[in-house]
Amino acid sequence: MCLRTLVARLSVGDSRWMASSAPSTTAFDPTADFFRSLPGREPDPLLRTAKGSIRFDVVDAGHVEHWWVSMSGGTVSVSRGNRRADAKMVVERDLMDRLVTGRANAMAALLRGAVIVEGELGLLLAFQRIFPGPPTSAQPGP
Amino acid sequence: MGENAVRILEGNTFVVSDERGDLEASPVDPTGLFSYDTRFLSTWVLTVNGERLSSLSVDDLEYFEAQFFLVPGTGTVYQNADLSVIRRRTVGTGFVEQLTILNHKAEPVDLQVRLTASSDFADLFEVKDALQKKGSYDRRVADRRLTLGYQRETFRRETVISATGPVSVDEDGLTFEVHVAAHGSWRTEIAVAAVLGGFETATKPGRQTESSARQHMARGLDKWLTRAPTLTCDWEALVATYRRSLVDLAALRFTTRTMPGHALPAAGLPWFMTMFGRDSILTSLQALPFVPELAETTLRALAARQGTRVDDFRDEDPGRILHEMRYGELTAFEERPHSPYFGSADATPLFVVLLDEYEKWTGDTRLVRDLEVEARAALSWLDTYADLQGNGYVAYQRRNEKTGLENQCWKDSWDSISYHDGTLPGFPRATCELQGYAYDAKVRAARLARLVWRDESYAARLERDAAAFKRRFNRDFWIEDGGFFAVALDHDGRPVDSLTSNNGHLLWSGIVDRAKARRVVEHLMGPRMFTGWGIRTMAEGEARYNPIGYHVGTIWPFDNSFIAWGLRRYGFKVEAARVAAGILEAAEFFDGRLPEAFGGYPRELTRFPVEYPTACSPQAWSTGAPLLLLRTMLGLEPTGEHLVVDAALPEEVGSLELLDIPGRWGRVDAFGRGRISVSGRRPKRPDRLAGEKQ
Numbered sequence: 001m002c003l004r005t006l007v008a009r010l011s012v013g014d015s016r017w018m019a020s021s022a023p024s025t026t027a028f029d030p031t032a033d034f035f036r037s038l039p040g041r042e043p044d045p046l047l048r049t050a051k052g053s054i055r056f057d058v059v060d061a062g063h064v065e066h067w068w069v070s071m072s073g074g075t076v077s078v079s080r081g082n083r084r085a086d087a088k089m090v091v092e093r094d095l096m097d098r099l100v101t102g103r104a105n106a107m108a109a110l111l112r113g114a115v116i117v118e119g120e121l122g123l124l125l126a127f128q129r130i131f132p133g134p135p136t137s138a139q140p141g142p
Numbered sequence: 143m144g145e146n147a148v149r150i151l152e153g154n155t156f157v158v159s160d161e162r163g164d165l166e167a168s169p170v171d172p173t174g175l176f177s178y179d180t181r182f183l184s185t186w187v188l189t190v191n192g193e194r195l196s197s198l199s200v201d202d203l204e205y206f207e208a209q210f211f212l213v214p215g216t217g218t219v220y221q222n223a224d225l226s227v228i229r230r231r232t233v234g235t236g237f238v239e240q241l242t243i244l245n246h247k248a249e250p251v252d253l254q255v256r257l258t259a260s261s262d263f264a265d266l267f268e269v270k271d272a273l274q275k276k277g278s279y280d281r282r283v284a285d286r287r288l289t290l291g292y293q294r295e296t297f298r299r300e301t302v303i304s305a306t307g308p309v310s311v312d313e314d315g316l317t318f319e320v321h322v323a324a325h326g327s328w329r330t331e332i333a334v335a336a337v338l339g340g341f342e343t344a345t346k347p348g349r350q351t352e353s354s355a356r357q358h359m360a361r362g363l364d365k366w367l368t369r370a371p372t373l374t375c376d377w378e379a380l381v382a383t384y385r386r387s388l389v390d391l392a393a394l395r396f397t398t399r400t401m402p403g404h405a406l407p408a409a410g411l412p413w414f415m416t417m418f419g420r421d422s423i424l425t426s427l428q429a430l431p432f433v434p435e436l437a438e439t440t441l442r443a444l445a446a447r448q449g450t451r452v453d454d455f456r457d458e459d460p461g462r463i464l465h466e467m468r469y470g471e472l473t474a475f476e477e478r479p480h481s482p483y484f485g486s487a488d489a490t491p492l493f494v495v496l497l498d499e500y501e502k503w504t505g506d507t508r509l510v511r512d513l514e515v516e517a518r519a520a521l522s523w524l525d526t527y528a529d530l531q532g533n534g535y536v537a538y539q540r541r542n543e544k545t546g547l548e549n550q551c552w553k554d555s556w557d558s559i560s561y562h563d564g565t566l567p568g569f570p571r572a573t574c575e576l577q578g579y580a581y582d583a584k585v586r587a588a589r590l591a592r593l594v595w596r597d598e599s600y601a602a603r604l605e606r607d608a609a610a611f612k613r614r615f616n617r618d619f620w621i622e623d624g625g626f627f628a629v630a631l632d633h634d635g636r637p638v639d640s641l642t643s644n645n646g647h648l649l650w651s652g653i654v655d656r657a658k659a660r661r662v663v664e665h666l667m668g669p670r671m672f673t674g675w676g677i678r679t680m681a682e683g684e685a686r687y688n689p690i691g692y693h694v695g696t697i698w699p700f701d702n703s704f705i706a707w708g709l710r711r712y713g714f715k716v717e718a719a720r721v722a723a724g725i726l727e728a729a730e731f732f733d734g735r736l737p738e739a740f741g742g743y744p745r746e747l748t749r750f751p752v753e754y755p756t757a758c759s760p761q762a763w764s765t766g767a768p769l770l771l772l773r774t775m776l777g778l779e780p781t782g783e784h785l786v787v788d789a790a791l792p793e794e795v796g797s798l799e800l801l802d803i804p805g806r807w808g809r810v811d812a813f814g815r816g817r818i819s820v821s822g823r824r825p826k827r828p829d830r831l832a833g834e835k836q
Binding site for chain 2: 045046048049102105107108111112113114121122125126129130131132133134136137
């Protein structure tokens with residue numbers, strides 16, 4: 001199913017797609033690792049001016065996993081579940097894994113239509129600043 | 143695209159058509175409807191009873207609309223045409239076209255009016271480089287609406303065409319069966335919407351009408367012109383140039399999707415209708431005394447997109463300010479790095495320079511507070527990631543060797559940085575003006591640190607660093623025999639010894655030792671560089687000098703505007719007035735719209751400025767040049783809560799008034815009278831220099 005159809009269904013509240021998150025038991029889960037690491041971080045100056053919430057609807061083989069992120073003063077809190085948010089991003093699991101590990105770029109993905117954003121785009125623009133750079137890029141300078 | 147191309151635009155949407163209003167794009171020319179770096183219409187041809195039309199006249203009503211007066215037939219002689227066709231087109235998110243047909247005969251006529259449409263959905267980069275498409279096309283007719291589509295994986299772009307009134311729609315266009323009464327008229331309105339999948343523009347198809355779009359734009363332009371200071375002076379051409387600059391600047395306003403209602407200057411039409419770090423910052427600086435709000439949006443938009451990670455493909459580093467943002471297919475699929483691309487070494491220090499200059503004019507300390515983290519990150523970038531030679535100077539070397547930029551300074555063509563003998567230095571390169579900007583950034587940031595960030599130790603450190611940096615620079619870049627600063631240090635840290643206009647930027651930045659300034663000015667105003675119209679990018683006598691070489695001998699109005707500012711900074715008022723007069727006189731030859739660059743021929747030789755053959759006009763920083771020259775000639779300088787005026791105007795200006803200059807003082811007026819004799823002639827001898835005071 002394409003993301004667009006999925007978005008349409010989500011917005012009309014199709015219960016099949018509102019199903020609770022798939023249990024994630026796999027050892028390798030970069031998306032979950034990333035979100036779980038956020039609350040423990042020092043307040044991030046890159047996020048200090050961002051105030052609001054983003055819900056990530058991560059789509060994986062017919063299941064939707066919800067990650068609800070709230071930013072305030074550089075501190076990020078995270079919860080699971082299908083809560084209302086100021087911005088919503090719908091993204092395939094594989095792409096989300098690549099975004100949070102620096103192997104894909106959020107802005108390019110947005111232009112490509114590979115992620116779909118509704119609501120305040122500025123919040124997502126702010127949030128994506130904490131995604132890492134490509135692991136293959138050399139570390140010049142300091 | 144012919145000589146008679148008609149261009150109208152709004153934000154990053156623009157239409158380039160022929161004088162009939164038709165679009166018939168070839169793969170490599172920028173004809174068509176473009177939005178977000180994608181061509182949404184490549185064919186748009188009007189016929190009446192199967193016949194093409196001829197143009198009687200074109201009226202560029204405003205930058206965002208044009209009116210085409212047409213008659214049926216393509217013959218060279220129009221004999222008593224029975225019909226008139228008027229197309230009035232307004233650009234918004236897409237465009238709206240009002241089509242009117244007047245019947246001049248005493249009996250009614252039945253006509254078949256047709257618009258043929260198609261789109262190649264070319265990325266602007268593809269138009270530039272003639273590349274092939276990788277996705278597939280589709281066409282759909284539904285609800286009396288034609289949708290042209292392009293799909294590549296998840297990437298979707300659509301052009302939706304609809305019309306008011308009875309129309310029959312097929313996959314190739316729209317047909318109107320029209321009955322026009324004797325001496326009657328018929329009218330319809332056609333909307334063409336550009337739709338970005340997953341990234342929609344605000345306007346949905348059919349919502350925008352021609353009249354609502356036009357009213358919206360006209361109100362915006364009127365407000366813009368009303369809020370800018372009023373210029374009156376005896377030199378009428380200068381008033382016209384000033385107005386042209388304000389209107390073009392309004393046309394080049396670009397709104398990002400994350401800051402609706404706020405605009406920053408895009409770089410130029412047609413290739414550069416997007417956010418550029420360098421161009422947006424320098425244009426905002428030029429325009430500060432006139433439209434300060436551009437600077438605020440530029441700073442906020444660039445800060446929101448500041449580099450945060452190391453990414454070789456995008457030449458991104460933490461703290462770096464972006465070079466260029468693009469929205470097209472090639473960027474989306476990472477065949478180009480512009481999402482955004484960071485390969486610019488000057489945007490980062492200039493970001494800090496603009497922040498300080500903006501505060502000096504507006505007193506808006508809130509923005510300075512909001513952007514403290516970004517400003518500090520930019521300053522930190524200068525000392526770390528930019529120090530590629532390990533000697534403390536700001537240098538550049540691309541890490542994206544396939545699609546990145548080789549020269550990451552404003553002179554970005556391949557041969558712009560050369561030794562006196564014409565050979566090219568290796569990388570990394572540390573061009574001199576980057577050091578000037580870095581020095582200025584530190585000095586200005588120290589002021590902001592004290593005033594707003596309340597961090598005395600940071601301020602003191604920045605000042606110490608800046609002073610030491612200036613001492614070293616004046617030693618390492620100075621070419622004693624020549625009496626000027628080297629254009630760069632090469633990969634081995636040795637001076638690249640050609641004489642270039644970059645010396646003028648150093649004056650603007652204040653990094654030049656006072657004792658050296660006079661010799662620098664002698665070069666800038668001497669016969670090797672000053673032509674009577676302006677200062678060449680590279681001095682005559684350098685191996686690569688060419689009066690029509692892009693960065694190696696042409697005159698750039700923007701470059702000259704900053705050099706004039708630099709001359710004033712070091713007290714060379716007469717020289718600044720001379721440069722201003724030359725560039726503003728040149729503007730007269732271009733109807734007030736200065737080109738990107740013009741030929742570096744001596745003024746006596748050509749008598750008029752020879753335009754450099756380039757497709758980019760208007761260009762933002764050329765548009766901003768007359769504004770900065772006005773500021774420079776009037777000697778406008780915000781000092782504390784006041785605006786100091788210290789006019790030094792060329793004679794031909796006569797008396798000049800600039801009224802309602804906005805700033806922290808509210809609104810103030812500036813007056814001046816032209817007393818400096820320049821008369822378009824180049825100075826005969828350097829000893830006519832007015833000398834440094836201040």
